[in-house]
Structure formats: structure tokens, C-alpha cells
Amino acid sequence: xxxxxxxxxxxxxxxxxxxxxxxxxxxxxxxxxxxxxxxxxxxxxxxxxxxxxxxxxxxxxxxxxxxxxxxxxxxxxxxxxxxxxxxxxxxxxxxxxxxxxxxxxxxxxxxxxxxxxxxxxxxxxxxxxxxxxxxxxxxxxxxxxxxxxxxxxxxxxxxxxxxxxxxxxxxxxxxxxxxxxxxxxxxxxxxxxxxxxxxxxxxxxxxxxxxxxxxxxxxxxxxxxxxxxxxxxxxxxxxxxxxxxxxxxxxxxxxxxxxxxxxxxxxxxxxxxxxxxxxxxxxxxxxxxxxxxxxxxxxxxxxxxxxxxxxxxxx
Amino acid sequence: xxxxxxxxxxxxxxxxxxxxxxxxxxxxxxxxxxxxxxxxxxxxxxxxxxxxxxxxxxxxxxxxxxxxxxxxxxxxxxxxxxxxxxxxxxxxxxxxxxxxxxxxxxxxxxxxxxxxxxxxxxxxxxxxxxxxxxxxxxxxxxxxxxxxxxxxxxxxxxxxxxxxxxxxxxxxxxxxxxxxxxxxxxxxxxxxxxxxxxxxxxxxxxxxxxxxxxxxxxxxxxxxxxxxxxxxxxxxxxxxxxxxxxxxxxxxxxx
Numbered sequence: 231x232x233x234x235x236x237x238x239x240x241x242x243x244x245x246x247x248x249x250x251x252x253x254x255x256x257x258x259x260x261x262x263x264x265x266x267x268x269x270x271x272x273x274x275x276x277x278x279x280x281x282x283x284x285x286x287x288x289x290x291x292x293x294x295x296x297x298x299x300x301x302x303x304x305x306x307x308x309x310x311x312x313x314x315x316x317x318x319x320x321x322x323x324x325x326x327x328x329x330x331x332x333x334x335x336x337x338x339x340x341x342x343x344x345x346x347x348x349x350x351x352x353x354x355x356x357x358x359x360x361x362x363x364x365x366x367x368x369x370x371x372x373x374x375x376x377x378x379x380x381x382x383x384x385x386x387x388x389x390x391x392x393x394x395x396x397x398x399x400x401x402x403x404x405x406x407x408x409x410x411x412x413x414x415x416x417x418x419x420x421x422x423x424x425x426x427x428x429x430x431x432x433x434x435x436x437x438x439x440x441x442x443x444x445x446x447x448x449x450x451x452x453x454x455x456x457x458x459x460x461x462x463x464x465x466x467x468x469x470x471x472x473x474x475x476x477x478x479x480x481x482x483x484x485x486x487x488x489x490x491x492x493x494x495x496x497x498x499x500x501x502x503x504x505x506x507x508x509x510x511x512x513x514x515x516x517x518x519x520x521x522x523x524x525x526x527x528x529x530x531x532x533x534x535x536x537x538x539x540x541x542x543x544x545x
Numbered sequence: 546x547x548x549x550x551x552x553x554x555x556x557x558x559x560x561x562x563x564x565x566x567x568x569x570x571x572x573x574x575x576x577x578x579x580x581x582x583x584x585x586x587x588x589x590x591x592x593x594x595x596x597x598x599x600x601x602x603x604x605x606x607x608x609x610x611x612x613x614x615x616x617x618x619x620x621x622x623x624x625x626x627x628x629x630x631x632x633x634x635x636x637x638x639x640x641x642x643x644x645x646x647x648x649x650x651x652x653x654x655x656x657x658x659x660x661x662x663x664x665x666x667x668x669x670x671x672x673x674x675x676x677x678x679x680x681x682x683x684x685x686x687x688x689x690x691x692x693x694x695x696x697x698x699x700x701x702x703x704x705x706x707x708x709x710x711x712x713x714x715x716x717x718x719x720x721x722x723x724x725x726x727x728x729x730x731x732x733x734x735x736x737x738x739x740x741x742x743x744x745x746x747x748x749x750x751x752x753x754x755x756x757x758x759x760x761x762x763x764x765x766x767x768x769x770x771x772x773x774x775x776x777x778x779x780x781x782x783x784x785x786x787x788x789x790x791x792x793x794x795x796x797x798x799x800x
Contacts, residue, residue, distance in 0.1 A: 278648040303650040314645035330551040
């Protein structure tokens with residue numbers, strides 16, 4: 231459904247999006263996860279054709295976003311970070327307007343407007359002026375607008391922002407139910423939201439894809455201490471042999487340091503087994519000096535940490 | 546075409562469902578009305594004086610009343626344009642609805658022309674309401690109709706160029722005040738440059754005169770229709786619409 235290849239976007243000298251590639255299958259829900267200013271919004275804006283990429287290609291349903299923008303735009307429902315509302319209009323007039331510019335047939339506009347209004351449970355607010363609505367309602371009107379004309383692809387930039395906890399649950403359920411007929415890309419900085427709604431997650435940080443996997447696999451990777459960084463003082467060959475003999479260790483990489491008989495070792499272990507205790511015991515038993523030990527692959531964890539802290543603030 | 550009309554309708558409705566249209570039109574009517582009253586009074590005094598001197602030929606209403614009134618209105622329009630066009634693009638850029646328009650299956654021209662004609666519609670309504678004054682003149686006097694119509698045609702043509710200019714400047718910024726001040730500077734420039742023409746020497750003088758938007762209106766105000774002025778106003782309109790297109794397109798690249 232979507233094919234993003236080597237996408238790059240510069241703002242002046244800043245690389246907001248740096249060589250991102252991924253594909254999304256039909257009916258899939260893809261979550262974009264990343265801290266603020268990671269490049270999520272920029273990537274989505276390029277997919278929706280709001281702005282062109284500096285280089286790289288995006289194809290939606292086989293159409294190139296840059297060359298066949300209109301074809302792509304017909305197939306996308308887009309909810310930007312700030313819902314694009316005309317505050318001087320009534321909700322129903324606004325939805326009619328959006329339906330018209332999206333090419334909904336004149337005769338079916340009212341039916342279509344009521345369909346999306348019901349779906350977002352805003353039928354009671356249809357006659358109200360948008361400026362008088364609460365933030366949660368505004369967000370839902372923005373969401374309703376994206377559903378007009380039943381586009382096969384939905385691009386939702388932080389769809390649950392500004393909603394109260396009950397509405398957040400409703401919207402998450404809604405997104406899940408949409409997946410049967412739509413393909414969805416959504417961005418968020420809330421980790422549990424991704425694991426609850428998405429089939430697949432792309433984690434972006436500073437414009438780069440840090441990880442791309444199913445939520446379950448990602449969590450597994452975080453729990454298992456995959457690789458451990460050690461700095462040990464002792465005869466290098468002996469140490470390496472001893473480390474390799476340790477149960478559940480898959481491989482050992484050596485990086486000698488300037489000091490004699492001292493080296494850094496990166497130990498890969500089976501996912502789900504913490505070998506740190508055993509390693510320490512063996513090193514001590516042999517009388518070597520254990521100078522440093524830490525789990526590596528921290529950058530990913532760091533991101534998650536930052537994200538999970540955000541979740542605490544949100545609730 | 547249909548999409549352009551949808552944008553046009555939305556913007557027009559937004560102008561007329563808010564106080565904007567009424568404030569702008571009301572202000573314009575008040576200012577032009579005062580000038581109309583003053584000119585009419587002095588015209589009547591002249592006529593009275595002429596009657597006392599037993600001149601049998603009545604004074605020409607077209608030349609002594611309508612022409613100065615149209616010239617005056619033309620200058621007042623320069624002050625009104627920023628109020629008409631300041632919202633056009635800036636409002637959408639600020640509220641994020643530009644993002645909606647640009648990600649909807651619309652071409653840039655549909656957006657630009659829809660917005661241009663919406664502001665132009667407001668301008669046309671505003672200008673034509675002053676035709677009421679003319680109706681009074683027709684009821685109690687005998688002016689010639691054709692010169693009046695040509696004068697109004699001139700106002701509408703000049704307005705198209707100025708409204709396009711205002712739309713262009715509005716598309717450059719998301720701040721309505723900046724858009725208004727910028728457009729005001731633009732309209733004033735196109736007016737004042739005509740004064741500079743007299744002192745600018747042989748090369749720049751005629752050029753300054755040519756780009757002065759008010760000088761092209763002089764013939765219209767006399768009731769003379771000269772296609773060179775028509776070409777000038779239409780070219781300026783197209784140029785400004787083209788600049789707007791470039792501005793909308795480049796704002797995408799800048800992000």
C-alpha cells in the first residue's frame with residue numbers, strides 16, 4: 231500500500247528525515263514512535279503530499295506522491311497534529327465543505343457527513359460552531375474529517391492527543407476497527423498506545439529509523455540483555471576462551487586497549503537469559519580484574535525510557 | 546471548476562457570516578458617502594451660482610461631479626484593499642487549514658483562484674454598493690450613463706489587480722497584520738510612484754507613470770475606454786496570481 235524509499239528531508243542544514251525506508255501492507259496499522267522533533271510529522275507530511283521530499287520516493291497504492299499527487303491525495307485521509315478546522319464554521323458545514331473538496335458526490339454528502347459524525351460520536355455537536363467546542367471534540371471533528379470519502383489510507387498524526395482517558399480508549403478501539411478496511415499510519419510518543427493498536431512499529435529518532443518490528447518482538451529485545459560490554463584486565467586469549475565457554479553466550483568480540491593485557495569484550499547472549507552474574511563470577515574466579523560491565527544497545531532503551539516517561543506525564 | 550467554486554463559496558460565506566464584510570463595506574460606504582455629500586454640495590453651489598448668472602447651459606454632472614467622485618473612490622479603495630485581502634491565505638496558514646487544502650485532491654490553482662475570487666467578490670459588492678449614489682444623481686439629474694458605467698468598469702478592473710496583489714502578500718505570511726501592512730505598502734507604492742514620475746527624468750519618468758495604478762484609472766474616470774489600460778490591469782492581475790502560485794508552491798518546499 232505504501233512504499234517509502236530512502237526518504238530524506240532537509241530544513242536548511244538540518245536533516246529532519248535521514249534516509250528512511252519502510253513499507254506498509256494493506257490493512258496494516260503502522261505506528262510511528264519517537265520523541266518530539268524526531269521526524270514523524272515531517273515523514274507523514276511527505277506521504278500526504280503536503281511537502282515534497284529532498285530526495286527519495288514515496289508510493290501510495292502504486293502512485294508516486296510527487297508526480298501523481300492528486301491520485302495519492304484522493305486515497306488519503308489525513309489528520310494533522312493540529313486538527314485543521316475553520317473555527318468560524320459549524321461542524322456540519324465544515325464537514326460538508328471537506329467532503330466536497332474531497333470529491334464526495336453532492337447527493338451523498340449529507341449521508342457521508344452523518345456516517346463519519348456517528349463513527350466519531352459527534353452527532354450532538356453537528357450544529358455547534360467549531361470555536362465553541364472543547365479540545366476533545368475538536369480532535370474528533372478533525373478525525374471525522376479524515377474519514378470522509380472513506381479513503382483506503384489513513385494518516386493520523388498523534389490522534390489521541392488532547393483526549394481524556396476514556397476517549398483515548400475509544401479512539402484506540404476505533405483505529406483497530408478501521409484496520410479491516412483501511413490501512414493506517416499513526417504517530418505517537420506514547421509507548422503503550424503502539425503496543426495496543428499497531429501491528430508494526432517504526433521507531434524514529436533524530437530522523438533515522440532506529441528499529442522496525444512488531445511490538446512484541448521489540449519488547450522482547452528490550453527485556454533480554456542482548457549484548458553486554460565488558461572491560462577486563464587479564465590475558466586476552468584466556469579471557470576470551472573463558473567467556474565463550476559460559477552457558478548461553480553466543481559470541482564474543484574483542485577490542486584490545488592501549489594498556490597491556492586489557493581489552494573490551496562484547497558478549498552476545500541468548501535473548502531472555504541474563505548472563506551477567508555468571509560472567510562476573512567466572513572473571514573473579516580466575517583472578518582477572520573486572521573494570522567495567524554494562525548492557526549495550528542502550529540507545530534504543532534510552533528512547534523507550536524517554537517515551538515511557540512521557541506516558542506517565544500524560545496519565 | 547467545481548472545487549474552485551467550493552473554496553470560493555466557503556470563503557465568501559466566512560466573510561459574510563462574520564462582521565468582516567459588513568465592517569469593511571460599512572466603512573467604505575461611510576467614507577465615500579462623506580465625499581459624495583461634500584462634492585454634491587459644492588456642485589450644487591456652482592450650479593446655483595451659474596443659474597444666478599443666467600447661464601442657460603446646465604453644468605456637466607459627469608465632468609464636475611461623477612469624475613472627481615470616481616477618482617476619489619479609486620484612492621479610497623487603495624486603503625480598503627488590505628482589509629479585504631489580509632485574511633485570504635494568512636488565516637489558513639495560521640490555523641493549519643492550509644494543510645487540509647494542500648493535502649486534499651485540489652490543484653494549487655483551484656485553491657488560489659477560489660480564494661482570489663472570494664476576496665474579489667467582497668470587493669465587487671463593496672464597490673457596487675456605491676452605485677446607489679449614482680442612482681440619486683440619475684433621479685434628480687441627467688448624467689450620461691455610459692461614462693459612469695465605464696468608470697465603474699475601471700474601478701472593478703483596478704480592484705482585480707489590487708486584490709490579486711493583496712492575495713499574493715497574504716500568501717507570504719501567516720500573520721494577518723503583516724499581510725495588511727504589506728498590502729498597504731504595496732497599494733501606496735503603486736499610487737505614490739505616479740507622483741515621482743514628474744521628477745524622475747526622461748527614462749524613469751514614463752516608466753513610473755506607467756506602473757502607477759491610479760494614472761491608468763484617469764481615462765476610465767473620464768468615461769474613456771482605452772484597451773491599453775485594460776491590458777495593464779489584467780497583466781498586473783495575472784502577474785500577481787502567478788506570484789501567489791509560486792508563493793504557495795515554495796511554502797511547501799520550505800515546510
